[in-house]
Amino acid sequence: MERIYNFSPGPATLPTCVLEQARDELLNWRATGMSVMEVSHRGKEFVELAERATATFRQLLDIPDNYRVLFLQGGATMQFAALPLNLAGPDDAADYVTTGNWGVKAFGEAQRYLRANEAASGRDGNFRRIPDPGTWRLSDDACYLHLVSNETVVGVEFHEVPDVSEAPIAADMSSTLLSRPVDVNRYGVIYAGAQKNIGPPGVTVVIVRDDLLGRARPETPTVVNYRVMSDTDSMSNTPPTFSWYVSGLVFEWIREQGGLAAMAERNRRKATRLYAAIDGSDFYDNPVDPACRSWMNVPFTLADTNLDAVFLKESAGAGLANLKGHRLVGGMRASIYNALPEAGVDALIAFMSDFEARHG
Amino acid sequence: MERIYNFSPGPATLPTCVLEQARDELLNWRATGMSVMEVSHRGKEFVELAERATATFRQLLDIPDNYRVLFLQGGATMQFAALPLNLAGPDDAADYVTTGNWGVKAFGEAQRYLRANEAASGRDGNFRRIPDPGTWRLSDDACYLHLVSNETVVGVEFHEVPDVSEAPIAADMSSTLLSRPVDVNRYGVIYAGAQKNIGPPGVTVVIVRDDLLGRARPETPTVVNYRVMSDTDSMSNTPPTFSWYVSGLVFEWIREQGGLAAMAERNRRKATRLYAAIDGSDFYDNPVDPACRSWMNVPFTLADTNLDAVFLKESAGAGLANLKGHRLVGGMRASIYNALPEAGVDALIAFMSDFEARHG
Numbered sequence: 055m056e057r058i059y060n061f062s063p064g065p066a067t068l069p070t071c072v073l074e075q076a077r078d079e080l081l082n083w084r085a086t087g088m089s090v091m092e093v094s095h096r097g098k099e100f101v102e103l104a105e106r107a108t109a110t111f112r113q114l115l116d117i118p119d120n121y122r123v124l125f126l127q128g129g130a131t132m133q134f135a136a137l138p139l140n141l142a143g144p145d146d147a148a149d150y151v152t153t154g155n156w157g158v159k160a161f162g163e164a165q166r167y168l169r170a171n172e173a174a175s176g177r178d179g180n181f182r183r184i185p186d187p188g189t190w191r192l193s194d195d196a197c198y199l200h201l202v203s204n205e206t207v208v209g210v211e212f213h214e215v216p217d218v219s220e221a222p223i224a225a226d227m228s229s230t231l232l233s234r235p236v237d238v239n240r241y242g243v244i245y246a247g248a249q250k251n252i253g254p255p256g257v258t259v260v261i262v263r264d265d266l267l268g269r270a271r272p273e274t275p276t277v278v279n280y281r282v283m284s285d286t287d288s289m290s291n292t293p294p295t296f297s298w299y300v301s302g303l304v305f306e307w308i309r310e311q312g313g314l315a316a317m318a319e320r321n322r323r324k325a326t327r328l329y330a331a332i333d334g335s336d337f338y339d340n341p342v343d344p345a346c347r348s349w350m351n352v353p354f355t356l357a358d359t360n361l362d363a364v365f366l367k368e369s370a371g372a373g374l375a376n377l378k379g380h381r382l383v384g385g386m387r388a389s390i391y392n393a394l395p396e397a398g399v400d401a402l403i404a405f406m407s408d409f410e411a412r413h414g
Numbered sequence: 415m416e417r418i419y420n421f422s423p424g425p426a427t428l429p430t431c432v433l434e435q436a437r438d439e440l441l442n443w444r445a446t447g448m449s450v451m452e453v454s455h456r457g458k459e460f461v462e463l464a465e466r467a468t469a470t471f472r473q474l475l476d477i478p479d480n481y482r483v484l485f486l487q488g489g490a491t492m493q494f495a496a497l498p499l500n501l502a503g504p505d506d507a508a509d510y511v512t513t514g515n516w517g518v519k520a521f522g523e524a525q526r527y528l529r530a531n532e533a534a535s536g537r538d539g540n541f542r543r544i545p546d547p548g549t550w551r552l553s554d555d556a557c558y559l560h561l562v563s564n565e566t567v568v569g570v571e572f573h574e575v576p577d578v579s580e581a582p583i584a585a586d587m588s589s590t591l592l593s594r595p596v597d598v599n600r601y602g603v604i605y606a607g608a609q610k611n612i613g614p615p616g617v618t619v620v621i622v623r624d625d626l627l628g629r630a631r632p633e634t635p636t637v638v639n640y641r642v643m644s645d646t647d648s649m650s651n652t653p654p655t656f657s658w659y660v661s662g663l664v665f666e667w668i669r670e671q672g673g674l675a676a677m678a679e680r681n682r683r684k685a686t687r688l689y690a691a692i693d694g695s696d697f698y699d700n701p702v703d704p705a706c707r708s709w710m711n712v713p714f715t716l717a718d719t720n721l722d723a724v725f726l727k728e729s730a731g732a733g734l735a736n737l738k739g740h741r742l743v744g745g746m747r748a749s750i751y752n753a754l755p756e757a758g759v760d761a762l763i764a765f766m767s768d769f770e771a772r773h774g
Contacts, residue, residue: 087418
């Protein structure tokens with residue numbers, strides 16, 4: 055059957071072998087005579103699945119023992135609210151660095167919950183660079199410093215953890231978590247919607263240092279209370295069982311591929327080759343400061359935007375799907391997460407070269 | 415392959431043909447070359463899926479035009495908080511009727527959000543009957559009256575809509591929605607976690623009358639703000655695509671089976687036969703007032719509780735799974751949702767009769 059190269063920014067491509075396993079056991083999982091979608095989350099088999107998935111995830115990221123791992127619902131967008139609800143009171147302050155549209159959204163949501171201060175923003179430069187951390191206007195009393203490690207729309211990624219803040223760093227790593235090693239110790243909270251490198255939509259992972267638990271406001275909904283969900287191993291209520299299961303299969307796949315060091319190696323190669331192809335051409339352009347170009351999302355424009363529609367049509371015809379850029383930015387965008395094979399990037403580069411030759 | 419009869423209370427059994435279709439197209443959905451888990455929720459195919467699923471759902475329940483249908487994340491437990499956040503301010507009042515543990519939980523969550531009044535409770539009678547609506551102590555100024563239409567743990571179901579309240583009724587219908595027709599006009603809000611009669615875990619349906627929109631508190635998280643999610647067709651952020659998709663297949667199955675009238679006919683038959691088998695035996699007992707015995711969840715005890723373990727072992731061996739009662743209640747419980755076939759109930763009754771003959 056014809057699987058194409060899917061450059062979608064999320065929901066995103068999943069490893070084919072993961073889908074094949076899910077398909078093969080969809081009606082009868084682990085000889086239960088039931089689908090994994092039909093079993094009790096409190097039954098022996100699912101509890102084992104959840105424990106194993108969590109253990110593999112912890113191992114991949116080398117998460118220290120003083121951090122909890124939660125599998126929640128609601129997406130990263132729910133975390134834009136859950137983070138301030140869990141970590142701060144309404145009169146407390148928090149610093150936000152906005153390097154793209156997700157950071158702007160997180161900042162906007164936070165303003166309804168506390169005194170959110172925009173310590174730095176990339177918007178003056180059209181989100182093409184990360185302002186020098188030495189220039190960030192940080193508060194003395196911030197409960198946390200929020201940043202978005204990788205911005206999918208503008209293609210801007212922090213390749214280093216800024217070392218400027220006394221306050222714990224809270225990072226939205228939705229589109230980068232599991233693509234490379236992370237020094238979790240540098241963070242207070244990390245959260246990620248699954249639908250990039252983790253699994254299918256429906257589950258959101260939260261990693262939280264345990265000294266930050268237990269200060270949630272009374273009005274925090276129970277199912278996004280970090281302490282409650284930690285104490286109940288993310289099963290205060292029925293968790294998103296199928297998404298958790300598929301994510302567990304993805305974690306195993308990553309482990310078998312050599313873990314995050316191997317992922318980083320491949321992702322660096324993929325990104326480097328694609329940016330090199332863009333930079334080596336007069337027909338394609340990526341405007342982002344090379345110091346913060348994303349490994350995960352590569353936006354680019356054509357010299358002649360009148361050719362955009364033709365480019366999309368021909369690329370789709372060539373089995374390279376979902377290259378259309380975000381509506382806020384226009385142009386093209388190739389999302390090249392873990393499960394997007396190197397061969398897919400090579401195919402894209404070859405197509406782009408051929409397209410330029412024929413149309414440029 | 416050996417599918418068993420799964421009496422689990424939720425996550426629950428799904429129609430086999432739905433699982434087969436999901437399996438067959440898991441790697442390549444609608445000739446996209448991608449899984450439905452990998453497509454953009456904003457792409458043409460998924461938007462069509464969402465529209466069709468919503469339309470079928472509206473048709474099954476005959477939902478009037480002045481009601482919105484939302485597909486959210488977080489489960490019914492999130493709705494315990496979302497309901498007061500959306501409908502009332504912190505100084506407002508709401509009435510709660512508690513006929514089982516879910517009503518008690520909803521009432522507990524609500525107390526952190528507004529002045530929640532327990533207008534009536536079944537706890538004095540050990541949750542075996544619904545207090546006469548004529549005796550409910552309703553507030554003059556309640557923003558809404560909350561009830562749980564079917565309580566899964568104690569097996570208590572409202573077979574009529576109480577006609578006592580000026581305030582709009584907000585009903586948790588998690589374990590009964592789509593099992594029988596509902597007069598939606600009698601309600602202000604209906605919500606339901608999927609994992610009983612709707613689909614797999616991960617999606618929660620909310621039906622809300624449009625005059626109740628637009629009054630959410632500022633601190634309502636965006637992804638559970640009824641107005642925002644309605645205006646964005648439940649896609650303010652990435653929705654739980656796979657759970658929505660499987661639910662859509664379930665809606666089609668129900669429609670093909672003859673809709674909610676057919677479901678009600680079968681469910682009434684299943685419940686009637688099982689309760690008759692219990693009542694006709696000296697060995698089994700169900701203590702619930704017949705006027706409110708649930709069609710969905712049938713708890714029962716054995717005359718000799720020392721035989722509980724043997725009963726569970728033998729029933730599992732006979733392909734009748736997950737009959738263990740809830741830990742709060744003990745004993746046994748058969749959950750007999752739409753997708754639990756009549757043949758499954760017959761097999762259970764035959765097993766129970768045989769067990770009694772051998773052990774009773």
